[in-house]
Amino acid sequence: MARFRLTDSTLRDGSHAVAHQFTEDQVRRVVSSLDAAGVPVIEVSHGDGVGGSSFNYGFSHTDEMHLIRAAVEEAKQAKIAVLMVPGIGTKDDLRKAADAGATVARIAVHCTEADISQQHIALAGELGMESVGFLMMASMISPEGLAEQAQLLDSYGVGTVYVVDSAGAMTIDDARRRVSAVKKVVSCQVGIHAHNNLSLAVANSLAALEEGVDQIDGCTTGLGAGAGNCPTEILVAACEKSGISTGIDPLGIMDAAQDTVRPIRPDQGVIDRDGLLLGYAGVYASFLLHAKRAAERYGVDTKDILLELGERKVVGGQEDMIIDVAMELQRRAAAAQVAGQ
Amino acid sequence: MSKTACAIVGSGNIGTDLMYKLQRSPHLELGLVVGVDPESDGLAKARGLGIDATHDGVDVLLDRADEFSIVFEATSAWVHRQNAPRYAEAGLKCVDLTPAKLGPLVVPPVNMGANVAADNVNLITCGGQATTPIIHAVARTCEVPYAEIVSTVASLSAGPGTRQNIDEFTTTTSAALSEVGGARYGKAIMVLNPADPPILMRNTVFCALGDGYDRDAVANSILAMVDEVSQYVPGYRLKSDPVFDEDLFHTPGGDVKARVVALLEVEGAGDYFPPYAGNLDIMTASAVRVGEAMAQSMNGGAS
Known part of the structure; x- marks a missing residue:
């Protein structure tokens, strides 16, 4: 019997890493391989949730x-989940x-705004969908503050509240304290969604497990926003070696990662300066590719954009603020050049 | 010249901010503020200014309907749906500040004149008031197959009505982008930001540009519109010149080769809420503008 339920978000959070360009063929192959390895829940949506397709x-x-x-057609045993951001x-x-066959609704809000969900x-x-309340950017709020918001979600009737480290900014202690504070006050299940900007996604998920977390998110190969998510295949391997049963076939999920997901983005897993900076400055990981594009367009440094967004x-x-910040940095640079002449 | 008598129903953030602005109107005389909560700060503020105020609900206004010509609805969409038929029966014209969308959607510099005779007009949402003028400004120079707006407000400025009905905000605003703004297809996004100190209301408008658009014409039309809105919302401004991007965009309104992006900021007048709440300010400033136009039209166009 698995100690926790794993939700694989390769086809939702991973959508950020491919600029929302997943094809039907890719989705079918990924679902089929994850389903065969025993992943119980697979999330599929635009990276910013259903309805996210936009200029922004x-x-x-x-x-x-x-x-x-x-x-839904490919999955033999896995439930299909969607994310939705009010x-x-x-x-x-x-x-x-729901009409398309999704049976888990994950409603995602900024960690202070539970009441809009x-x-x-x-x-x-x-x-008739199972509901999950997803408290994003949970590194920006105290454990006590997060627990209050989790209680609101619990009172709305969610099946699970997730502690979501969207910026990949939590240390092991940060993750532990937040999960533990939430776990103490809710009657529903608790989950953790970790990003790997500080290379702590697996460690934070394991620490959360020690605090009694019931559900964990992963992305195969880590394919996801910023430096990526908690890599499903590594989490499964580390758990099984620690004697924590996952219900997922470790070799099957490694094959799925290497043969099916890795070819989509071969460089996934490298934590470069920009990815690390997101975690260091506590910036929403999904901003990364947008910031890189704006940096190129306005001739400014991605690093400066990310630091200013954090400020x-x-x-x-x-995401619209990225254009604003890039243009302002460009103006500042031009003014500095004039002043220097 | 005599002023037209009006009343406010709803004594929350919007109603109270509106009260301060109506005090300054040369055309409208605020005679009554209606609430339902005896402890309401808005009602206390009204009494402090010497304005008649009641916490006994809308029946008080309806009993005295012959004293008033215009009512401003600052409750919620649900309450307005209950009240609207009763106002009509009592012969009261209504400026609706909820997202109920019963009457025509009105944005002062776009379509106020055409709707001034309606018995009930709707002011869409704060995001709608801030962004549809820009879409209209672009659409009067070229085809806009798709328009999208992102409206970000300080968490503190979003009251319980907005929070419980964020879907009404996005769907009502989306409808206005096409119905009023003139885009073929519209999408609205709302974001709440809890930063402390609170951020000013921000709006980003993206318009897909049809073939044959004229860059100068689009930019100049946007600048002219910002000037026009800032006549009645002094804190309404562009953060920078409109930005043009040429690329292939697969929008829901069809593929286009270019877009224009306008970044806007709205600083409030600080009447009831602090200046960061430009979202409240633009709603109440638009309401006064529309109420004044209604009053002038009722008085035979004389001002």
Whole structure:
């Protein structure tokens, strides 16, 4: 019997890493290999959730409802989950996802804004979906503050509350204290979603397990925003070696990683300066590719954009601020050059 | 010249901010503020200014309907749906600041004149007031197959009504981008930011540009529109000149080869909420503008 339930988000968080260009063929192959390895939940959506296809976050290559349907067809045992961010997606998007066969609705909000998710959590229930409350950027709030928000979600009737380290900024102690604070006050299950910007995603997930976490997110090869997520195949291997049963075949998931997911982005797993900076400065990991593009366009440094975003305490969803910051850095650089002449 | 008598229903953030602005109107006389909570700060503030205020609900206004011509609805979409038929029956014209969307959607510099005679007009949302003028400004120079806006407000400035109905905000705003702004297809995104000190309201407008657009015409039209809105919302401004990007974009309104991006900031007048709450300010400033136009139209166009 597995000690925790694993949700693989390669086809949702990983969407950030491929600028939302997943094809139906890729989705079918990934779902089929993860399903065969025994992954119990597979998330499929635009990186910013259903309804995320946009100028601000990037347009999807293929309509995500089409991808969800394909995933549902391929999965023999796995449940298909979707992410939905209130303010970006709408209840209509959630209804369409349910129609397409998704059975888990993960409602994602910034860690201080749980109360905007009540109507979506209620709708998930009406649609017969399992609901998950997903508290993003949880490194920006104290363990006590996070626990209060988790209690709100619990009172709305979610099945699980997730502690989400969207910036990959948590140390092991940070993760431990947050999971433990949430675990103490809710009656529902608790999950952790870790990013690897500080190379701590697996370690934080294992520490969370010691604090009694019931669910863990991974992405195969770590394919995901920023420096990537907790790599599913490594988490499974580390757990099995520690005597923690995962219910997933370690060699099967390694094959899925190497043969099916790795070819999508062969360089996944390298933590370069930009990826590390996200974790160091506590910046939303999904900003990375947008910041790189803006840096190129406005002739400024990605590093400076990321540090300025951290200074301004920008939250998930504010990708439009990247253009603003890049233009301001460009103006400052031009002014400095004039002053120097 | 006599002023037109009006009332506010709803004594929360929006209603109270509106109260301060109506005090300064040369055309409107605020005679009554209606709430439901005896402890309401807004009602206490009204009484402090010598304005009649009640916590006994909308019946008080309806009993005295012959004293008033215009009512500003600052409750919630659900409450407005209950109240609207009763206002109509009582002969009260209504400026609706909730996202109920019963009457025509109105944005002052775009379509106020055409709707000034309607019995009930809707002001969409704060994001709608801030962004549809820009989309209209682009759409009057070229085809806009798709428009998208991102509206970011300080968490502290979003009251419980907005928080429980964030879907109404996004869907009502999306509808306005096409119905009022003139885009073929629209998408609205709302983000709440809890930073302390609170951030000013920010809006980013993306317009897909149809073939044959004229860059100068688009930019000049946007600048002219920002000037026009800032006449009644002084804190409304562009963060930088409009940005043009040429690339192939696969938008829901079709493929386009270019887009324009306008980054806007709205600083409030600080009437009730501090200046960061430009989202409250633009709603109440638009409401006053529309109420004044209604009053002038009722008085035979004389001002």
